Amino acid sequence: MTTTTDILQSLLDTVGATYASADRVQIVGNDPIFDTPFRVSEAAAAILAAQGLIIDEIWSRRGHARQDIKVEVMAAGLATMGVFLQSQHGYNLPVPDADYPSVGFYPTRDGRQILLHGGYPKLRDRTLEILGCANSREAIANAVMRWDAVELENYLADKGCTGAVARSYTEWLAHPQGALVAASPIVEIEKIGDSKPVPFATSAARPLSDIKVMDLTHVIAGPTCAKTLASFGAEVLHIFCPTRARLAPFDIDTGHGKMQALLDLKKPADNHVARGLLKQADVFSQSYRPGKLTSLGFSPHGLAEARPGIIVTSTSCYGHEGPWHFRPGFEQLAQAATGMAVEQGAIDSPQLAPTFPNDYLTGFLGALGTLVALVRRSEEGGSYHVKVSLSRSATWLQSLGKVDRSRCDPAAITPDYINRYMCRETGPLGVLEYFGFPLQMSQTKPYYELPAAPLGAHFPVWAADQDAARAAAMAKGKTLAKAA
Numbered sequence: 001m002t003t004t005t006d007i008l009q010s011l012l013d014t015v016g017a018t019y020a021s022a023d024r025v026q027i028v029g030n031d032p033i034f035d036t037p038f039r040v041s042e043a044a045a046a047i048l049a050a051q052g053l054i055i056d057e058i059w060s061r062r063g064h065a066r067q068d069i070k071v072e073v074m075a076a077g078l079a080t081m082g083v084f085l086q087s088q089h090g091y092n093l094p095v096p097d098a099d100y101p102s103v104g105f106y107p108t109r110d111g112r113q114i115l116l117h118g119g120y121p122k123l124r125d126r127t128l129e130i131l132g133c134a135n136s137r138e139a140i141a142n143a144v145m146r147w148d149a150v151e152l153e154n155y156l157a158d159k160g161c162t163g164a165v166a167r168s169y170t171e172w173l174a175h176p177q178g179a180l181v182a183a184s185p186i187v188e189i190e191k192i193g194d195s196k197p198v199p200f201a202t203s204a205a206r207p208l209s210d211i212k213v214m215d216l217t218h219v220i221a222g223p224t225c226a227k228t229l230a231s232f233g234a235e236v237l238h239i240f241c242p243t244r245a246r247l248a249p250f251d252i253d254t255g256h257g258k259m260q261a262l263l264d265l266k267k268p269a270d271n272h273v274a275r276g277l278l279k280q281a282d283v284f285s286q287s288y289r290p291g292k293l294t295s296l297g298f299s300p301h302g303l304a305e306a307r308p309g310i311i312v313t314s315t316s317c318y319g320h321e322g323p324w325h326f327r328p329g330f331e332q333l334a335q336a337a338t339g340m341a342v343e344q345g346a347i348d349s350p351q352l353a354p355t356f357p358n359d360y361l362t363g364f365l366g367a368l369g370t371l372v373a374l375v376r377r378s379e380e381g382g383s384y385h386v387k388v389s390l391s392r393s394a395t396w397l398q399s400l401g402k403v404d405r406s407r408c409d410p411a412a413i414t415p416d417y418i419n420r421y422m423c424r425e426t427g428p429l430g431v432l433e434y435f436g437f438p439l440q441m442s443q444t445k446p447y448y449e450l451p452a453a454p455l456g457a458h459f460p461v462w463a464a465d466q467d468a469a470r471a472a473a474m475a476k477g478k479t480l481a482k483a484a
Contacts (some may be wrong), residue, residue: 001401007046009365012053015187015372021055024066029073032405032438033413037343037402040357041077048362048439049075054371059444063202063376065267066090069440074413075421075438081355083220083253085418085435093249101137102127103332105166105350107342112149113166113350115336116140116156117329122243126161157327164329166350169339169398177324178338181389184319186396187369189376192312193207193304193383198282200378201467206233207444211374212462213283214274215258219247220331220356221255221316221390222287224363229370230257231437231446235463239263239274240455245452251455252429254363257448257460259466265296273460274298278307280462283370287315289328304383311373313386320387329358334390335344353401357397358390365393427451 002010009022027049033041060066078085086093104119118124128135131143144152149165156163172178179381204210208229215226215238223238230236236258243264263270275297278284284303286293300312314320317329318337335341335352345351369386376384392456429452437446438449459469 003061004042004046007042007400008049010078011050011186011368012044015050015189015369017057017375019053019057019375020050021051022053024069025049025053026068026070027073029056031073031077032403032408033074033077034408035405035408036353036355036404038353038357038397039339039400039403040080040355040361040397041073041354041355041396043361043400044080044364044457045073045076045438046245046359046370048079051228051364051368051371052439052441053158054368054375055441055444057375058200058371061200061375062204064443069436070440074412074417076484077199077355078413078418078421078435080357080360082360083249083356085422086249086253087433089430090433093252095249099137100124101135101140104137105336106141106144108147108149109145110148111348113348114144114149114152115164115166115332115341115350116144117162117164117333119330122245123161126159127163128154130156130159130161152194157324160328162328162330163332164337166336166341167339168342168347170272172395173339177288177318177322177391178395180233180322181319181391182364182395184321184389184392186392187365187372188320188385189373190385190387191367191376191382192301192385193308194382195308195377195381197379197381198309198377204233209233209235209381211235211282212278212280213237213285214281215285216293217285217287218244219250220254221362221366221388222285223361225315225366225370226254226258226283226285227254228364228367230448232444236464237261237277237458237460238455239460241265242456246455252432252452253434255452255455256425256434257450258453259445259450259463260453260455261458261460262375262456263460265293265298268419270460271297275306277460278303278310279461281307281473283311283313283369285315285366287314290314290316290320290325300385303334308383309377309381310383311370311386312375312384312450314388315362315366316387316389318391319389323474329390331356331390334358334394338391338394341395343398343402345419358393361397362388362390362393374382381382396414425451428453428457
């Protein structure tokens, strides 16, 4: 079986980082960390180590000496369940109700299992309408038993809903979408336009402190990408659509280091504001399903024309081409469709992994691809499209081979060990504690310059203009008060 260092070197080769060597990183520990046959923690450690090597390369190009890089496999694995390791004023932040009836595996008429994911109010209501039943597990189970698995999977997709048949890994690789996903790079970096090189300035205080990121993403993979860039000093402006449902624990987990603004790109005025922000952006990170932002005037090639030198990072569920690429999806659906849930359980009783591997791994991979694209831009110029997906991460994870899950020792993850990585911040949300940074770097230690803030806490302008926007809003408020 390949070592974690081998996985790291393979990642570097895939993204074309010929200037980086896996031998420079110290990786400590091995799987299994959790009760799963997959090498989740080792995969996470390899990706984070790759990020460290690229950050070190950027730091070196800014005129600084090389540094020591280390990752502990256990800490990297814990980072894939960060949403469970956070508190507010000492109280745990609960995730949504685990007994949400419209989310879960259900048996179908033909003896298979399908995972429904009506996890948002609109998706829940549409799913229940399709099934023609009440919002209870018994009613949903009876309704699903009237369908064959693939028939229901396709019908849900045609109606804009989400569901996935629990396939084996072999079935996934034989599926047209699975075959396309497996043949694509784990991180794809495509040059989509020309521009002049943008060298890394030696005056920057941190590796990414002169990089601006527009973050149009939502739970969990997409915003994890931009959060990672923020941890190395990037200025991140998260743009959230005010009509979307909010999930506080996930929004907080992925909100550290970011300004939080609201824009509805369907509205011409808000769309115009976003185009203005783009003129100063270095990175445009988005996790809408393929084609959605294109319909709003923000296609990757269009972005490259409007802002030469932009790095567009796209995160999807089922990949970026093929018969399923347009389907919306989530972490759990990627596990079901690709074989992970069957391997975690069985074909007739699939189970989900104990962490959110595909969400966090995909977010880490998106950040890695973005960093490599920034290095390429500094050398040869150009605009780039970085593509990652939950299903590609799940397929890659299974290709790494399995470990003996019976060797997992839950007692090894002690409170003292977790506390070594816990961080504390005070901000608009009070006192937050969260799981910090498995990637250890001797000179450029990752940290967040901004505490997590509520969605909409900032104005849709870059940091230098926030004070002016706040003053203008206050003046307008006073004028309205006098008029009233």
